[in-house]
Amino acid sequence: MDLTVKIRNKTLPNPVGVASGTFGYGEEYAQLTDLSALGALYTKALTVEPRPGNALPRLVETPAGMINSIGLANVGVERFLTEKIPYLETLTCPVILNVAGSTEEEYASVISRVDSQNAIWAYEVNISCPNVKHGGMAFGTDPVQVERLTKTLRKLTDKAIIMKLTPNVTDIALIAQAAEAGGADAISCINTVMGMVVDINSRKPAIPAISGGLSGPAIRPVGVAAVWRVSRVVTIPVIGLGGILTWEDAVQYLLAGADAIQIGTGNFVTPDASVKVLNGIISYMKEAGFQKIEDFHGHF
Amino acid sequence: MDLTVKIRNKTLPNPVGVASGTFGYGEEYAQLTDLSALGALYTKALTVEPRPGNALPRLVETPAGMINSIGLANVGVERFLTEKIPYLETLTCPVILNVAGSTEEEYASVISRVDSQNAIWAYEVNISCPNVKHGGMAFGTDPVQVERLTKTLRKLTDKAIIMKLTPNVTDIALIAQAAEAGGADAISCINTVMGMVVDINSRKPAIPAISGGLSGPAIRPVGVAAVWRVSRVVTIPVIGLGGILTWEDAVQYLLAGADAIQIGTGNFVTPDASVKVLNGIISYMKEAGFQKIEDFHGHF
């Protein structure tokens, strides 16, 4: 059985990754799950400058989900290179760096400054960030900006560029096509869904940022639909995520057209969800007689 | 305490309605809840011609939610007038007719043909329907189409026109503004979120239409966020819905800027949810010292 997933000129050992922002840099989970079994580890978003993150509180639970307002809390490129890279170098699984910024130049600057690091297998570009030069609408909501950003970043590196799409758009397929046109090597979808909770006791939003990012099982049907639509219109691999808790959830994504998946919020509920999901996928493939990941595709 | 909600030139007795497609024409729930206590009853979508509805099965449960693919199953205008109006005439609560179509003319035709009926208090226009003349994208995804459709319908009736928005757009506030510019008297938001479930045993989508409409508690944070954004930019009343099960959920919507709310999927779980929610709102208002619905607004 071949579990590998080809992205650009390299292969992921298996289709099960852990999602950006939910797994730190892996160290925090090292005692709880086998990091060497991960198909990929997507790090927390990295920006040029350190960012402290959003005001408090940053989390609120919702029905079968949660909203986070972490912001892009991270140590910035400089400290990343000295404080995080040494640990990442010890990992045997592919490490995919999640990259964020407020301008095209910021994204570009992150990649330029870290690209020589061998510990980085590929980049996942978080385009849910507001573009400060374009009135603050997220990069990922405008196909023109997405194509341009992808093109710019594509030129800077020989590593794979994975564009991570936001579901908060009218037509996610259009955005995916723009990313592919710009030279993306793969698409990750979805990032969190915009959501809001009001605290009826304090009569204020539950998080100071008012709205935040909804994740978890509640949004799984949104993610599966997005993967289905995106995988119809692009030829590059699609990495599906959103609400995966169990291997059954992951298999839904693969059948809908995903080539790989990521577990985000699911890690919080089951710290070794990634291993369990991978084992479940393997058993399913055995029973179904699937030899490779592509065998999941084309059933409808 | 004044619970009324003014829409155009009339007032709803209270802010708690039951959502289109989840309450039939009221008859089915008559034994289970006090219909005369409803702030409004929004009927199943009506189209000019009868429609049998979508292929089977039409429902699938999701985490804290459900997906429906009912389609616009309804008896059409002719049978509506003879079979449904007589019952609706016996109701004392405001009946708001949910109107749907595949072209602007179809929407217009429904309203023209039923407008003389006194049993109809107002229209709620379901613009999540695909516009067959515009490549099948939903009316509600394009501000230009929304404004034009609203203008057209506005001319046909003296009854209130409530435009019901889809959340499957990049910027719902823009669509709401277009509706207001077109002369809408109120905004309902949200309709269902696009979602999909794959049956991993049959390896087919759980519903033949592939994707369907996600509703229930899972989407409540999406609805609350939409109401917040829309109520910032329009001056007409906003009717909030999506995932309301309890009075606490309803209060979240009101605090986020809604003037009224609707219960959809919640009726399936608790057949007399509407009465319970209304009573909960009243108790909350008493405790908070609120005199009227507007007192819910402006706390943040």
Added chain:
Amino acid sequence: MKNFGSSILNQKEIAIGYREMTISWPQSLEAPLPGQFLTVKVTENPAPLLRRPFALSGFDREKNTASLIYQLRGPATRLMATLEINSSIEVLSPLGNNFTLPEKDETPLLVAGGIGLGPVLYLARELDKNGFSPRLVVGGRTESFLPDLSNLKNGSIHYCSDDGSAGFRGTAVDYLKSLDWKELPSARLYSCGPQGMLNACHNLALEKNIPSEVSMEQMMACGVGACMGCAIEVIGPEQYARVCKEGPVFDSRRIKWT
């Protein structure tokens, strides 16, 4: 029809993976008829969200108790199995239509498979009480799937198992076919169970030219006819019928078998 808080008076395993639950019934509420169902709200948490439909498997007007037989399948039934005696659940019932009673001279043939046992058992007991001699045929894959049923006064129970480990070897429909149909001039067929069994019952009824009713299943949301979610395809002027309202019991000739 009413949505009421009900007490769990008893529940026990009656076959591997199958449980019978007895619940209290409001005195003021009409008695459910064989074929009718209830829906249960299993938890106050929003998952599993939807109420779950179960057919009544018995009713005692004197004690005001109702019972249902359910199979452990997923989250809702797993939760139900953990409910202790005297704990309460929210029940909406009676819902849907019911089986038509046979004519005086007809022999009622009742076929049950899997989760179809409940409504058929209730019907068998009612018919038995009312002087009919129902023949209840219960099919399962192996012996362990076959519950031990209290005997009927006039009627009879026939077990069938695919592997022959109990009773007749073969399906319930195979058993029916094996009967001496000459001594069954006017029989009437009732069935509830897997789609394939119902379809086979329908075909047998056509062949023998006897009336036949099937109790159908479909995913439900409202359970009261409001959402159009539980539609199935039928033959007639309307393409679809609602299982929760026009059904769950249908003349098998009305169903569009696929």
Added chain:
Amino acid sequence: MKNFGSSILNQKEIAIGYREMTISWPQSLEAPLPGQFLTVKVTENPAPLLRRPFALSGFDREKNTASLIYQLRGPATRLMATLEINSSIEVLSPLGNNFTLPEKDETPLLVAGGIGLGPVLYLARELDKNGFSPRLVVGGRTESFLPDLSNLKNGSIHYCSDDGSAGFRGTAVDYLKSLDWKELPSARLYSCGPQGMLNACHNLALEKNIPSEVSMEQMMACGVGACMGCAIEVIGPEQYARVCKEGPVFDSRRIKWT
């Protein structure tokens, strides 16, 4: 640190709305220290979704059992209260840091309010065992909020209630203020409870110039330091600290009180 299946060995109400649960602890796993916490996965259903954090309120290395005290508040704790003895739950522990032990000559003053009782009680018992004479001050609104605590060998327990219905009339901090501080030259303060109580403890510690540790609370998602969700504002080069990793126990001078 380990995520393990644990058996519920006992649980009982210890004050109105408060329960104590005793669970099994894997032999191979390190013992939790006072101040550390665990997170519980309360259901296999996806709601309530997140694991819930609870401080350890006791630990028995011989029996390999741990306990926690929890208040019935919402869906997760309501579910926990229904779990029967011998049923199992999934527990992730030990998490977070722990209280610093006092110096040999210091008098440990321990303050607990509401759900802060657990960790403080565990600390009191440990200190007591190790030859210290902890003074445990437990505050509640009325008598009915005050659990009956097993007595300490060397230490002492002081109840305070806002309405004077039990023990000292006033808050736990009022009680501390009422002490004769001349006989407490070197005290050390530990507190866990509502934010206001912690802040008052901090102010008292500043006034008396004694070391003071507080156990903080914040909404958590991962519980292991990976998500940055449980941040609180602190003084120092970094604006935020993670309650689950740098905490839950902090030097009260490090907290940015608001």
